[in-house]
Amino acid sequence: MKIRNLIVMSFIALIIGLASCRDDFDFDVASNNLEFSKDTLDLDTIFNHTNSQTYKLTIHNKENKDIQVPRISLARGESSFYKINVDGMSGTEFENVAIRSKDSIFIFVEIAAGNVESNALYEDEIKFQTSSGEQHIKLLSYLERAQFYNTNLESNFDLGNVNWDNQYARVIFGDVKANNVSISAGTRIYFHDNASLTINGTLNVEGNINQKVVFRTDRHDEYSESLPKTWNKIVLKSNDPNAQSTVNYAYFKGMNEGIIVENSKLDINNSYIYNNEKFGLRGYGATINGRNLVIAQSDQAALGLEGGWYDFRHCTIANYFGIGSGSGMNYAIILSNDGSALNLANFYNNVIFSSHQDAVAFDNVGGSFNHDFKHNVLKNNSGTLTFDASNKNVDPLFVATDYDENDFRLLLESEAVGVPNATYNTGIGVLALDILGAPRNAPLTAGAYQVLVDPNTLD
Numbered sequence: 001m002k003i004r005n006l007i008v009m010s011f012i013a014l015i016i017g018l019a020s021c022r023d024d025f026d027f028d029v030a031s032n033n034l035e036f037s038k039d040t041l042d043l044d045t046i047f048n049h050t051n052s053q054t055y056k057l058t059i060h061n062k063e064n065k066d067i068q069v070p071r072i073s074l075a076r077g078e079s080s081f082y083k084i085n086v087d088g089m090s091g092t093e094f095e096n097v098a099i100r101s102k103d104s105i106f107i108f109v110e111i112a113a114g115n116v117e118s119n120a121l122y123e124d125e126i127k128f129q130t131s132s133g134e135q136h137i138k139l140l141s142y143l144e145r146a147q148f149y150n151t152n153l154e155s156n157f158d159l160g161n162v163n164w165d166n167q168y169a170r171v172i173f174g175d176v177k178a179n180n181v182s183i184s185a186g187t188r189i190y191f192h193d194n195a196s197l198t199i200n201g202t203l204n205v206e207g208n209i210n211q212k213v214v215f216r217t218d219r220h221d222e223y224s225e226s227l228p229k230t231w232n233k234i235v236l237k238s239n240d241p242n243a244q245s246t247v248n249y250a251y252f253k254g255m256n257e258g259i260i261v262e263n264s265k266l267d268i269n270n271s272y273i274y275n276n277e278k279f280g281l282r283g284y285g286a287t288i289n290g291r292n293l294v295i296a297q298s299d300q301a302a303l304g305l306e307g308g309w310y311d312f313r314h315c316t317i318a319n320y321f322g323i324g325s326g327s328g329m330n331y332a333i334i335l336s337n338d339g340s341a342l343n344l345a346n347f348y349n350n351v352i353f354s355s356h357q358d359a360v361a362f363d364n365v366g367g368s369f370n371h372d373f374k375h376n377v378l379k380n381n382s383g384t385l386t387f388d389a390s391n392k393n394v395d396p397l398f399v400a401t402d403y404d405e406n407d408f409r410l411l412l413e414s415e416a417v418g419v420p421n422a423t424y425n426t427g428i429g430v431l432a433l434d435i436l437g438a439p440r441n442a443p444l445t446a447g448a449y450q451v452l453v454d455p456n457t458l459d
Contacts, residue, residue, distance in 0.1 A: 029130070030070070030130045034059055034060070038057060039138070040139075041139050042141075043055055044220030045143075045220045046144070047143075047218075048114070048143065048144070049114065050113060050146075054110045055108070055110065059099065059104055059106075064102070065101050066098065067101075069098075069128055069129065072107075072128055074127075075126075076124045078092050082109060082110070082111050082141075083111070084108065084109050109139065113141075119142070122142070125139060145167070146171050147168045148171045149170065149172050157177065165184045166188075170187070170190065171190045171191075171218050172196075173192045174194075176195070176198070177199075178197065178198070178200070180201040181201070181204070183204070184206050185210075186207070188216075190218035191216070192218050193231065195231050195232060200239070201243065202238065202245045203234075203266075205248060207250050212249045215234065215253070216230075216251065216252075217230035227254060230255075231255055233255055233256060241263065244265045245266045248269050249270045252273045253272070253273070257279065258277075258298065259273065259280070259281045261282065261284070262286065263285045265286070266286065266289070268289070268291075268293060269293070272293075274294075275298075275403055275406070276298045277299055278299060279303070279304045280298045280303060282306075283305045284340070285306075285307045286305075287310070290310075292315065293312070293315040293435075294316045297319060297321050297403050298321060300330075302317050302318065302319045304334045305335050306337070308342065312348075313349050314431055316447040317359075318353050318401065320401040322402075322403065331354055331359065332352045333352060335371055336363035337366075337367050337369045341367055341369075342370055342371065343368055344370055348374050348375055349375050351377045351396045353378070353395070357379075358379065359379035359380065372388075375390045375421045376392070376446060379393060390421070392416075392446075394416075396414055397410055397414040397415075398410065409452075410453065411453055414445075417446075420444035
């Protein structure tokens with residue numbers, strides 16, 4: 001009986017073994033029925049000699065049978081900047097890739113850019129051979145030539161005088177110092193995590209309406225694009241009290257402390273300052289003239305001014321921060337003379353609004369505290385602040401105040417039309433057009449945007 005039982009058990013084991021071996025060969029060649037999570041994989045912008053993050057692509061087998069993909073490969077082969085990993089295996093070409101019935105496999109994709117001779121869109125394809133032909137997934141990435149500064153994170157890295165053009169992006173690591181900085185139209189300045197730029201001289205940004213100068217994080221994923229605190233700050237200060245800095249047509253976004261102007265002169269026009277953790281723009285004993293600005297979304301205040309001389313006209317200064325815990329004060333403006341006299345703070349023809357009951361906060365500790373608000377759309381609900389009667393306390397009707405949209409144009413029914421007084425624009429040529437280049441014809445609209453938006457034209 002023991003021998004007989006042993007024979008029976010061996011026969012059963014043989015059947016099981018054959019069945020399991022047969023299962024390995026029971027795959028049909030894939031027909032043109034593969035399904036993909038995406039038909040195009042759009043990777044982020046990548047700098048020369050750097051690697052992207054890893055992206056995932058899913059391949060689904062929706063059939064009621066196991067299949068085998070005879071060949072998966074990159075069209076550019078081994079010369080491709082793209083690198084793929086198919087179901088746990090790295091390479092550029094893979095054969096006989098199995099996918100179980102009603103199951104899926106992953107392909108992980110990244111790009112490692114080598115020498116980039118010019119800014120360009122880089123393309124490749126993942127090709128899938130099937131019994132009825134080929135299927136393709138397109139891979140896209142924008143390659144950007146860049147020069148890198150202070151990658152070793154030195155504590156006293158000094159650029160001296162610099163003149164940056166748009167032939168290269170500029171990527172800053174750590175704390176970098178400079179003297180006089182000139183930046184031409186279309187240049188992009190990227191900052192690595194917690195990086196900052198301190199300018200001990202003048203800053204001249206020469207953007208135009210079609211080629212703005214951009215200051216932002218070096219992280220290119222869509223999520224990071226809207227986040228605050230992805231880099232630290234820009235500090236402008238000068239030992240020469242007469243040194244004049246000028247910024248035209250620029251974007252600043254994602255800072256922690258914001259743009260800080262210390263005892264320096266700055267004219268800033270036709271620019272955007274968005275999504276910064278503490279403040280967007282701060283002045284300490286400075287002289288700042290702002291025209292056609294949009295300053296928005298900071299936990300404490302979009303604009304903070306302490307001592308000095310300031311004049312803002314046709315600006316949109318708004319704060320609906322609401323990122324994270326949103327525990328800050330969410331003022332549009334904070335004015336203070338704590339530390340030095342507030343000699344002048346003029347606000348004419350602006351939109352000044354926030355989620356706080358009062359858009360403006362005053363920190364008067366005694367001494368000179370001079371300010372003048374006229375012909376603004378201005379939120380003031382507490383009754384403790386006294387403004388000129390020309391200001392109008394009505395909702396300006398922004399298009400979208402969420403931090404990931406930041407559309408501070410005004411809707412058709414906005415009562416901001418007719419609020420401004422043209423007298424305050426006289427002799428200031430930059431105010432002849434709004435931030436988008438539209439002529440400022442009567443009746444004038446308060447804020448940076450002249451033309452109202454029909455909500456029916458929005459997506």
